[in-house]
Amino acid sequence: GDSVTQMEGPVTLSEEAFLTINCTYTATGYPSLFWYVQYPGEGLQLLLKATKADDKGSNKGFEATYRKETTSFHLEKGSVQVSDSAVYFCALSASGYALNFGKGTSLLVTP
Amino acid sequence: EAGVVQSPRYKIIEKKQPVAFWCNPISGHNTLYWYLQNLGQGPELLIRYENEEAVDDSQLPKDRFSAERLKGVDSTLKIQPAELGDSAVYLCASSLGSASGETQYFGPGTRLLVL
Numbered sequence: 001g002d003s004v005t006q007m008e009g010p011v012t013l014s015e016e017a018f019l020t021i022n023c024t025y026t027a028t029g030y031p032s033l034f035w036y037v038q039y040p041g042e043g044l045q046l047l048l049k050a051t052k053a054d055d056k057g058s059n060k061g062f063e064a065t066y067r068k069e070t071t072s073f074h075l076e077k078g079s080v081q082v083s084d085s086a087v088y089f090c091a092l093s094a095s096g097y098a099l100n101f102g103k104g105t106s107l108l109v110t111p
Numbered sequence: 112e113a114g115v116v117q118s119p120r121y122k123i124i125e126k127k128q129p130v131a132f133w134c135n136p137i138s139g140h141n142t143l144y145w146y147l148q149n150l151g152q153g154p155e156l157l158i159r160y161e162n163e164e165a166v167d168d169s170q171l172p173k174d175r176f177s178a179e180r181l182k183g184v185d186s187t188l189k190i191q192p193a194e195l196g197d198s199a200v201y202l203c204a205s206s207l208g209s210a211s212g213e214t215q216y217f218g219p220g221t222r223l224l225v226l
Contacts (some may be wrong), residue, residue, distance in 0.1 A: 004153075032212040043115075044154070044202070044217040051212035089153050093211050098144055098167065099204075101153030 002027040006090045008104035013080055013109050020055045021075040021105045023064075023090035031092040033057075033066050033073040034099065047075075047088070080109045114136065114217035117203050123224045125174035132221045136184070136205030143180055144215060145188050154202050160186065161209060183192040193225045 007022040034107065035047040046052070046055030053068035062077045073090060087106050091099040118133040124130050130174050141162050146154035156174065159167040162183035171178065175194070181184040190197055200222050204215040 030211075032215075038219075043219040044204075046214050046216075049212065049214065091153070092215075097209075097211075098146075098156040098159050099154070100216055101154050101155070110189070 002031065002094060002097075002100050004050045004090050004092055004100055004102040006088075006105055009087075009104070009106035011105060013107070015109055015111055017083075017109075019077040019080045020105055021077070021088055021090075021106070021107070023073045023075065025071050025073065025092050025103060026088075027071075027092055029094055030068075031094045033064070034091045034093065035062070035064055035073070035075050036087065036089045036091060036101075038104070042084070044071060044089065063089045069090055074099060080107075082109045085109045115200060115205055115216055116210070117218035117221055119200075119221055120219060121222050121224075123226065124193055125226050126195055127147040127178055127192040129189065130193050130223065131190075132188045132201050132203075132217070132223075134186045134188070134203030136186070137216055140205035140207055140216075141183070141212070142206045143186050143207045144206075145178060145186070146204065146205040148202055148220070149198070157188070157201075190223075193223075195225050198225045200221055 032051045034049045036044045037047045048059040050057040050066035056065045087104045090102040143160040145157040148154040160180045200220040202220045203218045206213045
């Protein structure tokens with residue numbers, strides 16, 4: 001069945017460092033791909049998404065490109081801030097189905 | 112625009128007791144989801160509604176879990192009787208439809224602790 005694999009955390013970075021969180025997927029057909037973020041004490045929020053191959057999703061300085069050839073959707077940010085500390089979830093969705101999430105990657109950014 | 116509302120936010124019960132969670136989706140959203148999130152894991156689907164019809168409940172443990180979505184708006188998820196292993200966060204989400212790229216909007220969740 002469909003599945004998402006993302007890098008294990010926790011990831012600890014200093015402020016202004018470059019961030020990459022790897023995400024790969026297995027799916028039949030052509031799913032849509034998402035990154036959701038969960039800040040401490042809050043619910044899941046959509047960070048960005050891409051609905052077809054080669055699409056780039058972006059929001060708040062974060063970017064991810066839908067790579068069909070490598071079945072990947074890696075999340076990147078050029079300069080992280082303390083306020084980016086959260087848990088990040090990669091997910092996929094095929095039409096008519098619910099989101100299929102990875103296990104989440106915890107990010108801690110230190111001043 | 113109001114987001115997805117869930118209540119209660121926290122619930123502590125003893126095992127074998129019943130418990131119910133309530134969800135009010137974003138106005139106009141036809142599709143409603145209940146997810147279960149265990150500690151350190153991503154959410155997993157329990158049930159999906161299209162309007163008032165449950166179209167995917169294959170992951171719902173039907174011996175103890177039940178759900179309803181009356182009039183295609185609010186939804187209630189019930190556990191009876193609760194077991195220790197049911198301790199988790201129960202998330203409700205809604206979306207306009209169920210197309211592949213449709214964004215799902217999540218509520219804050221109900222954190223359940225079964226003692």
